[in-house]
Amino acid sequence: xxxxxxxxxxxxxxxxxxxxxxxxxxxxxxxxxxxxxxxxxxxxxxxxxxxxxxxxxxxxxxxxxxxxxxxxxxxxxxxxxxxxxxxxxxxxxxxxxxxxxxxxxxxxxxxxxxxxxxxxxxxxxxxxxxxxxxxxxxxxxxxxxxxxxxxx
Amino acid sequence: xxxxxxxxxxxxxxxxxxxxxxxxxxxxxxxxxxxxxxxxxxxxxxxxxxxxxxxxxxxxxxxxxxxxxxxxx
Numbered sequence: 001x002x003x004x005x006x007x008x009x010x011x012x013x014x015x016x017x018x019x020x021x022x023x024x025x026x027x028x029x030x031x032x033x034x035x036x037x038x039x040x041x042x043x044x045x046x047x048x049x050x051x052x053x054x055x056x057x058x059x060x061x062x063x064x065x066x067x068x069x070x071x072x073x074x075x076x077x078x079x080x081x082x083x084x085x086x087x088x089x090x091x092x093x094x095x096x097x098x099x100x101x102x103x104x105x106x107x108x109x110x111x112x113x114x115x116x117x118x119x120x121x122x123x124x125x126x127x128x129x130x131x132x133x134x135x136x137x138x139x140x141x142x143x144x145x146x147x148x149x150x151x152x
Numbered sequence: 153x154x155x156x157x158x159x160x161x162x163x164x165x166x167x168x169x170x171x172x173x174x175x176x177x178x179x180x181x182x183x184x185x186x187x188x189x190x191x192x193x194x195x196x197x198x199x200x201x202x203x204x205x206x207x208x209x210x211x212x213x214x215x216x217x218x219x220x221x222x223x224x225x
Contacts, residue, residue, distance in 0.1 A: 051217070105222070119203045
């Protein structure tokens with residue numbers, strides 16, 4: 001009987017190892033599918049928050065968008081939470097006049113994209129608009145895109 | 153510690169280095185040149201907190217941010 005114990009123990013351990021491996025794989029799959037994108041998004045937003053001015057940060061926290069001033073023209077732009085077609089030139093009343101689409105040429109999370117757009121408009125507005133594609137914003141799309149949503 | 157922050161698919165990658173260490177400084181300068189050579193834009197924050205684009209390596213910059221070239225979406 002005692003001679004059989006190591007074999008029994010090995011069988012049990014093999015079962016545990018197989019179960020552990022399956023559990024580990026399941027955990028890895030879950031992490032890659034759900035947790036990792038959230039971690040990336042959170043890192044991007046953290047970086048954005050570090051670089052926004054206090055006024056922009058307050059605006060972003062309240063509305064999920066923030067305004068920047070173009071360094072060359074002095075025009076105001078609203079950068080809404082998103083990764084594409086999320087930059088609007090606005091008038092003094094905050095109404096959209098034009099839409100501008102320009103993004104980093106690498107797959108980045110929303111926080112990174114918005115930060116790159118902010119720096120570009122604040123430091124090289126002409127350069128950003130030269131590469132940007134413009135679009136005519138509709139009032140409903142603007143409202144939908146730049147409406148307050150939780151970002152934290 | 154000075155930091156170089158590179159935007160990438162993970163959110164960002166941070167490279168910390170001692171700006172008083174000549175070897176570390178050299179490595180940081182090489183990284184700066186490599187990234188800007190492939191189209192990254194380098195930005196620093198001024199003392200007033202505003203972002204400024206920099207074309208040359210600044211050994212005194214506490215934090216330098218690199219983002220990929222912008223293209224029309």
